[in-house]
Amino acid sequence: MKKYSGPKERMDAAKDLSTGIEELAELSKSEYGFVKAAVAENPNTTSEILENLLPEKISVEEDFFILSSISKNSAVSADLADKIVQRLLECIQNISPRDYYSKMAVENLFRNTAIPFNSLCRLLCSNNFPKFLKLKIASVDSRNDILQFLANDRSEKVRQRVKKHLSNSTENA
Numbered sequence: 001m002k003k004y005s006g007p008k009e010r011m012d013a014a015k016d017l018s019t020g021i022e023e024l025a026e027l028s029k030s031e032y033g034f035v036k037a038a039v040a041e042n043p044n045t046t047s048e049i050l051e052n053l054l055p056e057k058i059s060v061e062e063d064f065f066i067l068s069s070i071s072k073n074s075a076v077s078a079d080l081a082d083k084i085v086q087r088l089l090e091c092i093q094n095i096s097p098r099d100y101y102s103k104m105a106v107e108n109l110f111r112n113t114a115i116p117f118n119s120l121c122r123l124l125c126s127n128n129f130p131k132f133l134k135l136k137i138a139s140v141d142s143r144n145d146i147l148q149f150l151a152n153d154r155s156e157k158v159r160q161r162v163k164k165h166l167s168n169s170t171e172n173a
Helices: 007-015 021-027 033-041 047-053 061-072 078-094 100-111 117-124 131-139 144-150 156-172
Strands: none
Touching: 007 021, 007 033, 021 033, 021 047, 033 047, 033 061, 047 061, 047 078, 061 078, 061 100, 078 100, 078 117, 100 117, 100 131, 117 144, 131 144, 131 156, 144 156
16 A cells, blocks of 8 residues: 555545555445545445445444545445445444435435345335435436436325426426
8 A cells, every 4th residue: 555644645545536446445344434424435446346345234424424425426335235235234224304415415325326125215215214314215316217216105295205306307407
């Protein structure tokens, strides 16, 4: 591994698209969450490295920060997507509307076309999945398959939000 004088240089290297996979693997072992997040966002990061970055248990803001970055990456495999969903299912009921990184992690997951639809449905079908997150997913640029799924949600408010989002999308197209 290259010698870095500090965490900022590690983060810059992790963001650099010319950084090799071996170097990204080493940088992913950093003690700094922002370096791990930068590795996770690098499009050259492999699914294996992303899996190693996934926290064993998601419990603190830094875990959600890293998860948010992992959730953006198109290299997320179906296997890794299932692990992410499983970790989220263990803590989803504890997410509140004020938790920025946890909301971003969920939003990024639902925007990522590499995440299998069935994995996302598993999360949405959980009795613990907060309605405020469904409303958020229904209002952001989520995938069409997810919006169609939410169009049949048991909550009238979620269904209305999807309908509004879809009508705004067709008007702006």
